[in-house]
Amino acid sequence: xxxxxxxxxxxxxxxxxxxxxxxxxxxxxxxxxxxxxxxxxxxxxxxxxxxxxxxxxxxxxxxxxxxxxxxxxxxxxxxxxxxxxxxxxxxxxxxxxxxxxxxxxxxxxxxxxxxxxxxxxxxxxxxxxxxxxxxxxxxxxxxxxxxxxxxxxxxxxxxxxxxxxxxxxxxxxxxxxxxxxxxxxxxxxxxxxxxxxxxxxxxxxxxxxxxxxxxxxxxxxxxxxxxxxxxxxxxxxxxxxxxxxxxxxxxxxxxxxxxxxxxxxxxxxx
Numbered sequence: 623x624x625x626x627x628x629x630x631x632x633x634x635x636x637x638x639x640x641x642x643x644x645x646x647x648x649x650x651x652x653x654x655x656x657x658x659x660x661x662x663x664x665x666x667x668x669x670x671x672x673x674x675x676x677x678x679x680x681x682x683x684x685x686x687x688x689x690x691x692x693x694x695x696x697x698x699x700x701x702x703x704x705x706x707x708x709x710x711x712x713x714x715x716x717x718x719x720x721x722x723x724x725x726x727x728x729x730x731x732x733x734x735x736x737x738x739x740x741x742x743x744x745x746x747x748x749x750x751x752x753x754x755x756x757x758x759x760x761x762x763x764x765x766x767x768x769x770x771x772x773x774x775x776x777x778x779x780x781x782x783x784x785x786x787x788x789x790x791x792x793x794x795x796x797x798x799x800x801x802x803x804x805x806x807x808x809x810x811x812x813x814x815x816x817x818x819x820x821x822x823x824x825x826x827x828x829x830x831x832x833x834x835x836x837x838x839x840x841x842x843x844x845x846x847x848x849x850x851x852x853x854x855x856x857x858x859x860x861x862x863x864x865x866x867x868x869x870x871x872x873x874x875x876x877x878x879x880x881x882x883x884x885x886x887x888x889x890x891x892x
Contacts, residue, residue, distance in 0.1 A: 672702070674702060674703065674706040675706045675709070675710050676703060676706065676806065676834070676835050677832035677833070677834075677835040678776065678802070678804035678805075678806075678832065678835035678836070678837045679703070679706060679707055679710050679711070679776070679804075680710070681802075681830075681832065681837060682710070682711060682774055682802055682804070682837075683710045683711060685802060685839070686711060686712070686773065686774075688712050689712065689773075690712050690713075690714045691711055691712060691713060691714060691773035691774060692713075692714045692715045692716075692771070692772055692773050693707070693711075693713070693715075693716055693717070693772055693773055693774035693775060693776070694716075694717045694718075694719060694767070694772055694774075694775045694776070694793070694796075695707065695716065695717070695718050695719065695775075695776045695778065696719050696720075696760050696775065696776065696777045696778060696779045696789060696793070697719075697720055697777065697778035697779030697780070697806075698718045698719070698720040698722075698743060698755075698778075699720070699739065699778075700739060700742065700743065700746075701718065701742075701743045701746050701747060703776070703778065703806075704716065704718050704747070704753070705746075707776070708750065708752075708753070711774075713752050713753075714752060715752055715753075715754065716750075716752060716753050716754070717753075717754050717756055717763075717767075718743070718747070718753060718754070718755045718756065719756045719758060719760060719763045720740075720757065720779070721757065721758065721759055722736045722737065722739060722740035722743075722757055723736060740757065743755065760779055760780075760785075760788075760789055760792070760793075761788065761792060764792045764793055764796065767796045768796070769795045769796055770795070770796070770797070770798050770799070771796060771798070772796050772797050772798065772801060773797065773798060773801045773802070774797065774801055774802045774803070774804065775793045775796065775797055775801075775802075775803045775804070776804050776805065776806070777789050777790065777793070777803070777804065777805035777806070778805060778806040778807070781807055781811045781813055781814055782813050783813040783816055783817045784817075786805070786813060786814050786817035786818070787817040787820065787821050789805075790803065790805075790817065790818065790821045791821060794838075794840070797840050798840065799840055799841070800839065800840065800841075801839075801840050802837050802838065802839055802840070803837065803838050803840065804835060804836060804837035804838070805818070805835065805836050805837075806834055806835055807834055808831055808833060808834055808835060808836045809831075809833050809834060810834060814836075815836075818836055822838070
């Protein structure tokens with residue numbers, strides 16, 4: 623009797639999956655992305671690791687304070703976190719980078735049906751004009767971006783030690799001063815934490831952990847170091863703003879300017 627009950631349950635589950643997959647494919651991949659199919663559609667099965675919005679993104683929302691930002695997500699999969707980023711942050715441009723290739727060693731990640739997932743992601747973000755999908759390896763895609771050009775980077779690609787370490791090392795120069803580099807799976811995958819610890823140790827860089835995420839705010843020169851900052855009047859030439867003398871963040875987020883640059887701006891304003 624028990625055997626018949628199990629076989630009946632399995633039969634209905636197979637039929638349900640087939641109907642969902644072939645008659646409502648969008649819903650099918652949405653359910654897969656939420657890790658619901660094959661688990662009785664029980665919402666309690668969703669792992670807390672995949673809860674959205676993720677802690678690093680929540681922090682970015684407060685940190686950037688409605689500022690228009692440009693960022694990168696490394697490791698996109700179905701695009702759930704990318705959708706959350708678009709919802710939480712004021713996005714000027716979001717670059718979604720993943721290889722979506724089953725021949726690539728993803729480590730810790732299921733690699734079946736990646737071609738199908740890629741097609742799903744393209745359709746999912748088709749109407750988002752501020753999103754660009756880049757099907758490429760992280761270490762190659764990094765060369766598409768200038769240093770100090772991004773406000774944030776979220777790393778959720780290959781979770782093995784060497785890949786995590788390399789991703790942080792390659793992409794950190796790409797974020798602006800006061801920008802954020804962050805990542806996922808800090809405690810559930812030991813290699814992530816070990817790579818973060820070892821990379822930050824070499825330059826004594828501070829990092830913050832808010833499970834299951836981690837993040838680093840890129841520090842740099844202060845307002846008083848910036849060429850746009852007039853030390854006598856406490857006036858920022860670039861933004862036309864009065865700066866707090868104790869401010870420790872450059873409000874314009876721009877590289878240091880020479881005196882010639884400042885003179886040119888002053889001449890233009892007069």
